Amino acid sequence: MPKESNAPSAARSSSHRSGSVLWIVFAFVMYAFLIAPIIIVIFMSFNSALYLSFPPAGLSLRWYEKLFSDPIYTDASLKSFLVGCFSVLAATVFGTMAAYGLQRYRPKCFNLINALILSPLILPGILIGLALLYTLNTVGIGRSMPSVILGHTLYVLPFTVVIISSALQGCDRRLEEVAMSLGANEWYAFRTITLPIIFPGIISGALFAFILSLDEFIITFLLGGVHVVTLPIRIFASLRFAVDPTIAAVSTVFVFVTTLLFLLAVRLRARSQKVES
Amino acid sequence: MASLAVESLAKNFGSVVALDNVSLEIKTGEFVTLLGPSGCGKTTFLRLVAGLERPTNGRIYLDGECINDIPPYRCEMGLVVQNYALFPHMTVFDNVAYGLKVRRLGAEEIGRRVGEALDRVRLAGFEKRFPRQLSGGQQQRCALARAIVIRPRVLLLDEALGALDKKLREEMQVELKQLQRQLHLTTLHVTHDQEEALGMSDRIVVLNHGSVEQFGTPLELYNHPKTEFVASFIGDANVFRAKVEKVAADGMIRARSEDGLDLVCTIAGAVLSLQNQIVVVVRPERISLLDTRPEEKENLFEGRIEAVVYHGNAAKVVVGITNERRILVLEPSFSEIGRQSSRQSGDQVWITWSPGDARVVRP
Amino acid sequence: MTMTPSHYRPRILLGHQAKAFLLLSPSLLILSFLGISIFLLLIYSFFTYSPGGGMIAQFTLENYTRLFGKRLYWQVIFNTILFSAVTTGLALLLGYPLAYYFRKLSPVKRTIGFLFLTIPLWTSVIVRTYGWAIILGRRGMINILLEEMGLGLMPLDIFPGFWAVVVALLEITLPIMVLPIYTSLTSIDPGIEESSLVLGAGPLQTFRRVIFPLTLPGVFAGVILTFVLVLSAYVTPVILGSTRDLVLPVLIENQVTNLYNIPFASALAVVMLVLMSIVIFAFRRFVRLDQFFGS
Numbered sequence: 001m002p003k004e005s006n007a008p009s010a011a012r013s014s015s016h017r018s019g020s021v022l023w024i025v026f027a028f029v030m031y032a033f034l035i036a037p038i039i040i041v042i043f044m045s046f047n048s049a050l051y052l053s054f055p056p057a058g059l060s061l062r063w064y065e066k067l068f069s070d071p072i073y074t075d076a077s078l079k080s081f082l083v084g085c086f087s088v089l090a091a092t093v094f095g096t097m098a099a100y101g102l103q104r105y106r107p108k109c110f111n112l113i114n115a116l117i118l119s120p121l122i123l124p125g126i127l128i129g130l131a132l133l134y135t136l137n138t139v140g141i142g143r144s145m146p147s148v149i150l151g152h153t154l155y156v157l158p159f160t161v162v163i164i165s166s167a168l169q170g171c172d173r174r175l176e177e178v179a180m181s182l183g184a185n186e187w188y189a190f191r192t193i194t195l196p197i198i199f200p201g202i203i204s205g206a207l208f209a210f211i212l213s214l215d216e217f218i219i220t221f222l223l224g225g226v227h228v229v230t231l232p233i234r235i236f237a238s239l240r241f242a243v244d245p246t247i248a249a250v251s252t253v254f255v256f257v258t259t260l261l262f263l264l265a266v267r268l269r270a271r272s273q274k275v276e277s
Numbered sequence: 278m279a280s281l282a283v284e285s286l287a288k289n290f291g292s293v294v295a296l297d298n299v300s301l302e303i304k305t306g307e308f309v310t311l312l313g314p315s316g317c318g319k320t321t322f323l324r325l326v327a328g329l330e331r332p333t334n335g336r337i338y339l340d341g342e343c344i345n346d347i348p349p350y351r352c353e354m355g356l357v358v359q360n361y362a363l364f365p366h367m368t369v370f371d372n373v374a375y376g377l378k379v380r381r382l383g384a385e386e387i388g389r390r391v392g393e394a395l396d397r398v399r400l401a402g403f404e405k406r407f408p409r410q411l412s413g414g415q416q417q418r419c420a421l422a423r424a425i426v427i428r429p430r431v432l433l434l435d436e437a438l439g440a441l442d443k444k445l446r447e448e449m450q451v452e453l454k455q456l457q458r459q460l461h462l463t464t465l466h467v468t469h470d471q472e473e474a475l476g477m478s479d480r481i482v483v484l485n486h487g488s489v490e491q492f493g494t495p496l497e498l499y500n501h502p503k504t505e506f507v508a509s510f511i512g513d514a515n516v517f518r519a520k521v522e523k524v525a526a527d528g529m530i531r532a533r534s535e536d537g538l539d540l541v542c543t544i545a546g547a548v549l550s551l552q553n554q555i556v557v558v559v560r561p562e563r564i565s566l567l568d569t570r571p572e573e574k575e576n577l578f579e580g581r582i583e584a585v586v587y588h589g590n591a592a593k594v595v596v597g598i599t600n601e602r603r604i605l606v607l608e609p610s611f612s613e614i615g616r617q618s619s620r621q622s623g624d625q626v627w628i629t630w631s632p633g634d635a636r637v638v639r640p
Numbered sequence: 641m642t643m644t645p646s647h648y649r650p651r652i653l654l655g656h657q658a659k660a661f662l663l664l665s666p667s668l669l670i671l672s673f674l675g676i677s678i679f680l681l682l683i684y685s686f687f688t689y690s691p692g693g694g695m696i697a698q699f700t701l702e703n704y705t706r707l708f709g710k711r712l713y714w715q716v717i718f719n720t721i722l723f724s725a726v727t728t729g730l731a732l733l734l735g736y737p738l739a740y741y742f743r744k745l746s747p748v749k750r751t752i753g754f755l756f757l758t759i760p761l762w763t764s765v766i767v768r769t770y771g772w773a774i775i776l777g778r779r780g781m782i783n784i785l786l787e788e789m790g791l792g793l794m795p796l797d798i799f800p801g802f803w804a805v806v807v808a809l810l811e812i813t814l815p816i817m818v819l820p821i822y823t824s825l826t827s828i829d830p831g832i833e834e835s836s837l838v839l840g841a842g843p844l845q846t847f848r849r850v851i852f853p854l855t856l857p858g859v860f861a862g863v864i865l866t867f868v869l870v871l872s873a874y875v876t877p878v879i880l881g882s883t884r885d886l887v888l889p890v891l892i893e894n895q896v897t898n899l900y901n902i903p904f905a906s907a908l909a910v911v912m913l914v915l916m917s918i919v920i921f922a923f924r925r926f927v928r929l930d931q932f933f934g935s
Contacts, residue, residue: 023741023744026737026738026741027738027741027753030734030738030814031753031756033810033811033814034756034757034759034760034811034814035756035759036771036772036775037767037768037769037770037771037772037774037775037808037811038759038763038767038768038771039771040771040774040775041767041770041771041774044774093666094666094667094670095667097663097664097666097667098663098664098666098667100663101659101660101661101662101663101664102660102664104660105656105657105659105660105663106656106660107656107657107660107661107664108657113664113668116668116671116675117667117671119671119674120671120674122865122868122916122920123678123872124868124871124872124889124912124916125872125874126872126874126889126892126893126909126912127678127681127872127909127912127913128674130681130892130896130905130906130909131674131677131678131680131681131909132673132674132677133896134677134680134681134684134902134906135673135676135677135680150670150673153670154670154671154674157667157670157671161667172360172362174358174360174362175362175364177327177329177349177356177358177362178356178358178362178423179364179375180328180329180348180349180350181327181328181329181349181350181352181354181355181356181424181433182350182355182356182375182376182379182423182424182427183350183351183353183376183379183380183427184350184375184379185348185350186659188350188379192375193364196366197365197366208762211762212762214764215762215763215764215765215766217764217765217766217874217875218874218875218889218893221893222893222896225897231764232764232765232766235764235766235767235770236766236875236879239766239769239770239773239879240878240879247770248770251764251766251767251770251771254764254767255763255764255767258762258763258764259762259763262762266755
């Protein structure tokens with residue numbers, strides 16, 4: 001925090017104060033902007049009217065009832081969950097291995113491999129989906145659950161690698177070396193020393209990855225089509241073709257779940273960084 | 278308990294030469310210190326011995342067996358590093374027991390040996406604490422216990438006392454030495470602190486830029502340094518570069534230093550065969566400081582005191598002889614007669630030393 | 641010197657390179673799968689479309705001649721670039737002050753601010769687009785509000801339309817723009833700012849001459865990331881955009897889903913990749929993107 005300065009402070013502070021009011025208003029407008037669509041959707045989910053409208057006709061929970069009973073939505077939720085679990089599992093395991101390999105055994109073409117791993121972040125989802133679709137069609141797998149899981153794993157891998165790499169950097173290498181001098185081979189040292197220490201980082205990475213997988217649309221759309229319908233695809237279909245206000249309820253629950261997961265992941269990350277210091 | 282030897286050991290990191298053709302033998306139960314400035318290769322040497330790095334060249338022998346290809350977890354060595362590297366998620370007990378658990382020892386024996394080790398380092402009762410709850414000295418002792426409980430063949434200390442404050446460090450030096458004696462542990466200790474090295478070691482290896490300058494007992498290193506580097510790194514030294522003028526039959530060498538001083542030394546003090554250019558080294562405590570000009574002596578120079586630095590039991594006096602040459606003299610605070618010495622800046626004095634007290638070394 | 645005893649015989653001693661490679665292999669495997677697939681895309685763009693779906697491995701340039709020949713497709717490319725440029729510009733205009741504001745906040749307020757800021761990152765694009773559709777729609781919030789206030793005689797035709805897409809895209813691009821700029825701002829030694837003020841430069845001058853130039857790496861990183869993100873956007877343009885606002889990703893999806901015209905879709909994809917590469921390599925000198933990861 002800046003120190004107090006002396007003489008001209010009087011003049012500066014009054015203009016500073018009115019200036020800072022402007023800043024606060026600006027910030028609030030921005031925050032409102034950022035959260036507006038979510039709030040509206042939550043609002044709409046309690047709307048009793050049948051069509052997409054504003055202002056809402058009345059309060060009702062009917063869309064929530066429909067959501068939990070209609071197999072279309074429960075099915076989509078299940079699919080989302082399954083895809084998320086499998087792809088995050090794969091991305092976390094591969095990501096931990098990759099992070100460890102990169103951090104502890106600096107390979108010669110480190111920069112190249114690093115760039116390669118980070119590439120799905122910057123590649124458009126539509127390109128990833130498109131490219132994978134062709135190849136998967138060629139090898140005969142085509143549009144299916146495994147395809148979607150592969151797509152999600154690729155999409156999410158950079159995140160897990162980055163988060164776990166940073167957790168690994170916080171874990172002093174000398175701990176492993178001392179463990180080895182005491183007789184532990186690399187796997188034993190990893191299992192008993194490194195893993196427990198970076199575990200919160202791994203979990204938080206996995207949670208972030210899970211959130212990203214749940215939210216993902218375009219890759220799932222291209223690789224799943226009608227075979228694998230996740231929640232975002234279900235909502236999209238409804239938006240495009242037959243608007244069913246249930247999707248407001250679906251969306252609200254969806255946002256609620258991802259928010260919880262996000263907050264959990266953030267807390268875990270904060271805690272894992274405290275352990276290291 | 279094992280002997281350690283290295284033969285033509287060399288290590289490069291890319292184009293950087295960390296160690297260059299080092300060969301030594303360390304006896305069983307010996308306490309050897311690797312001494313040198315930062316970057317001299319001492320830590321690299323330790324890591325090579327521990328198996329944490331692979332040598333570019335050369336071989337390492339433990340009790341006569343080559344261990345180049347043996348991974349660190351089969352070398353049976355104890356390692357203590359500067360920041361202790363205690364496992365933060367384990368208690369003191371678990372930390373110390375770690376090496377024993379890896380070796381699949383029974384719970385009873387583990388308990389017994391951990392208790393024994395903690396007693397030795399005077400940490401009994403701290404079993405349930407976590408590293409973050411320990412003070413610096415306690416962490417150090419815990420790291421030590423962890424290393425010795427596995428009954429290692431060699432104990433490796435990498436600047437292990439570096440993080441402690443002066444008083445604690447001196448205490449630990451004594452404790453460590455006692456422990457090493459009791460266990461008859463071959464120990465390799467890395468430090469840049471020459472006082473620590475002189476105080477604790479049976480022998481010292483002085484390293485500079487990856488090469489061994491000298492390997493000998495503290496006494497040898499101090500009184501008979503072989504190179505200029507060793508002479509100035511260990512203790513203080515006055516260094517003269519000189520050209521030989523005459524070698525007399527009685528062994529006296531007359532030389533003229535670069536700054537024009539006439540020096541006399543003896544062949545007995547010389548290490549090498551005579552060459553024209555030599556380096557002469559004189560320890561400050563070997564120089565006498567006199568108020569009046571004595572009768573003719575060798576190595577007699579007149580000068581003016583430029584500074585007096587008081588050190589409690591002695592004073593370091595800087596005497597300016599010529600414009601560029603300053604001589605460091607160490608004077609005890611109390612002279613033979615019991616009178617307290619009172620040198621002051623600006624005093625005119627005479628300094629001298631006997632030819633036998635100078636050493637001729639390699640540059 | 642004796643031979644090593646048998647119980648010391650080492651198992652296969654792998655060097656560090658080999659171990660690294662082993663650990664990286666599953667990741668590299670799937671990444672290569674992706675890499676090869678993208679490479680194949682390039683090749684397919686020169687194949688011939690077989691009517692009814694699919695393609696024949698016959699070399700042709702007709703995909704590209706069609707693409708660059710018809711005005712429609714030039715319009716699509718232009719739309720894509722326009723959306724990117726406008727959104728990036730607005731994001732920079734709004735995002736930079738926001739990053740600056742965050743710098744002055746107390747840690748608690750800053751954490752809350754970041755939580756708000758990153759909402760678009762952890763909520764699904766579908767849900768947010770849905771929300772914007774409601775807000776900006778014909779019978780949406782804004783129009784209703786205007787009616788209530790007696791201002792709107794004619795309902796605003798924002799959605800579907802160009803500005804609806806821009807507004808919704810702005811929402812997701814704000815955090816992408818703010819984060820690198822914020823990182824840049826906080827890496828400036830506060831002593832520099834103080835020195836400038838002490839030397840007599842007013843706050844505005846200090847900003848213009850000292851602070852802003854030092855944040856250029858962050859600005860460029862934000863610009864590149866935002867531009868590429870908008871270039872790739874599918875959901876927002878397809879839902880909130882009108883038929884006149886066709887962009888490359890939407891066109892590609894059309895070609896694949898409806899016609900399964902792989903060659904043409906590939907050609908379009910190649911154009912997208914080229915656009916992306918131009919942007920990245922144009923600004924590459926100014927920035928190292930990996931500095932800004934680790935949100």
